[in-house]
Amino acid sequence: TVEKFFKLIKNACIYAPEYIGKRDILIAGKTIITIEENINFPLFDLEIYDATGLIAIPGLIDPHVHITGGGGEGGFSTRTPELRISDCIKNGVTTAIGCLGTDGITRSLENLYAKAKAMEEIGISTYIYTGSYSVPPVTFTGSIQKDIILIDKVIGVGEIAISDHRSSQPTFEEIVKIVADARVGGMIAKKPGIVNFHVGNGERGIEILFEIVKRTEIPIKHIYPTHISRGKKLFEQGLEFAKLGGVIDLTALQPEENSEFGFNTVDAIIQSFDNNLIENVTISSDGQGSLPKFDKNGNFVGLGVGSVGALLYTIKKVVERGIKLDETLKIATVNTAKVFNFSKKGRIAKDFDADIVFLRDWEVVSVISRGEFLMKDGILKPINFE
Numbered sequence: 001t002v003e004k005f006f007k008l009i010k011n012a013c014i015y016a017p018e019y020i021g022k023r024d025i026l027i028a029g030k031t032i033i034t035i036e037e038n039i040n041f042p043l044f045d046l047e048i049y050d051a052t053g054l055i056a057i058p059g060l061i062d063p064h065v066h067i068t069g070g071g072g073e074g075g076f077s078t079r080t081p082e083l084r085i086s087d088c089i090k091n092g093v094t095t096a097i098g099c100l101g102t103d104g105i106t107r108s109l110e111n112l113y114a115k116a117k118a119m120e121e122i123g124i125s126t127y128i129y130t131g132s133y134s135v136p137p138v139t140f141t142g143s144i145q146k147d148i149i150l151i152d153k154v155i156g157v158g159e160i161a162i163s164d165h166r167s168s169q170p171t172f173e174e175i176v177k178i179v180a181d182a183r184v185g186g187m188i189a190k191k192p193g194i195v196n197f198h199v200g201n202g203e204r205g206i207e208i209l210f211e212i213v214k215r216t217e218i219p220i221k222h223i224y225p226t227h228i229s230r231g232k233k234l235f236e237q238g239l240e241f242a243k244l245g246g247v248i249d250l251t252a253l254q255p256e257e258n259s260e261f262g263f264n265t266v267d268a269i270i271q272s273f274d275n276n277l278i279e280n281v282t283i284s285s286d287g288q289g290s291l292p293k294f295d296k297n298g299n300f301v302g303l304g305v306g307s308v309g310a311l312l313y314t315i316k317k318v319v320e321r322g323i324k325l326d327e328t329l330k331i332a333t334v335n336t337a338k339v340f341n342f343s344k345k346g347r348i349a350k351d352f353d354a355d356i357v358f359l360r361d362w363e364v365v366s367v368i369s370r371g372e373f374l375m376k377d378g379i380l381k382p383i384n385f386e
């Protein structure tokens with residue numbers, strides 16, 4: 001079916017993320033052109049979608065996804081599967097940033113780039129980090145600045161591992177040069193130049209990141225640490241980082257994880273609200289990344305694999321704890337868009353990309369990405385081999 005240029009969404013209950021109530025939305029091509037109480041355009045050859053009874057939220061932005069798979073920390077048979085693009089659509093993720101992890105040898109940046117382009121061909125907006133866990137980072141061109149300046153999808157470096165037994169044990173000098181290169185490369189290419197740091201369970205936590213802020217002229221916005229809710233002490237450090245104006249990324253609670261065991265991302269998000277720091281918090285899924293799994297007593301029981309469904313699942317869990325949906329949505333929409341200067345993403349608003357997810361009781365019913373239905377009333381757009 002050929003997509004109509006004009007689409008009229010009728011009577012959606014909109015969380016933009018702020019709650020604006022029942023509205024009609026007119027879409028032209030990839031863009032939202034107006035949102036009003038009642039839009040009647042009988043003149044145009046347009047598609048009308050009746051969203052009565054549905055909640056509309058902005059397409060979710062997932063800033064850390066192992067789109068070509070990751071893992072391998074338990075040997076070759078523990079290398080995790082690459083992302084199924086339909087998983088993004090079914091879970092309301094319309095923008096994703098791809099990364100490599102521990103294994104920067106059998107996983108390649110070229111493959112990461114190709115997968116990001118595949119997702120884009122289907123209709124998901126994608127970007128990638130150059131590098132992987134290790135320092136010096138693996139690159140396309142041999143230079144971080146060249147990668148950022150010459151390869152359009154590269155918007156920064158990540159996930160660079162610190163305070164982790166699997167890191168390269170990078171020195172301050174090595175780390176600060178990566179952030180410096182990301183900043184200058186980003187300036188020249190008009191990109192955010194973000195360094196996404198993987199923070200492990202090590203005692204040092206994000207000490208080295210505070211040092212960069214303290215000892216150099218580099219603005220804190222280039223430093224974007226993730227997994228910050230993996231431990232209580234690290235999260236407390238994270239709140240201090242947020243108080244300096246930094247943004248901390250929390251790995252979302254995975255759909256099969258219960259939020260009752262120990263300190264977890266839902267607790268961390270609630271605590272961020274209580275400290276009035278929610279504007280400085282985002283969540284990411286670590287989708288297709290390997291996740292150490294623990295049983296109800298916290299014993300390691302093997303490796304799980306992250307799911308992009310963790311974003312919506314975490315938002316639901318936070319709302320069930322009493323935080324309003326319009327507040328909670330920020331951590332996977334506008335806050336994330338701000339980190340990366342995505343000026344047209346993260347909001348249901350005039351002139352923004354038409355990235356809209358329709359929910360009924362937390363079930364994703366329909367997804368529009370860049371003005372195109374990728375799923376309509378439960379029916380997915382055909383995706384090769386999926």
Ligand SMILES: CC(C)C[C@H](NC(=O)C[C@H](N)C(=O)O)C(=O)O
Pocket residue numbers: 066069070071072100101102103198200227230251286288289290291292
């Ligand atoms: C935050 C915790 C739970 C998961 C986290 N995952 C990764 O960093 C990705 C993984 N190493 C891969 O390369 O696929 C971890 O292992 O620490």
Ligand SMILES: [Zn+2]
Pocket residue numbers: 101159198199227
């Ligand atoms: Zn990681």
Ligand SMILES: [Zn+2]
Pocket residue numbers: 064066099101159286289
């Ligand atoms: Zn990861």
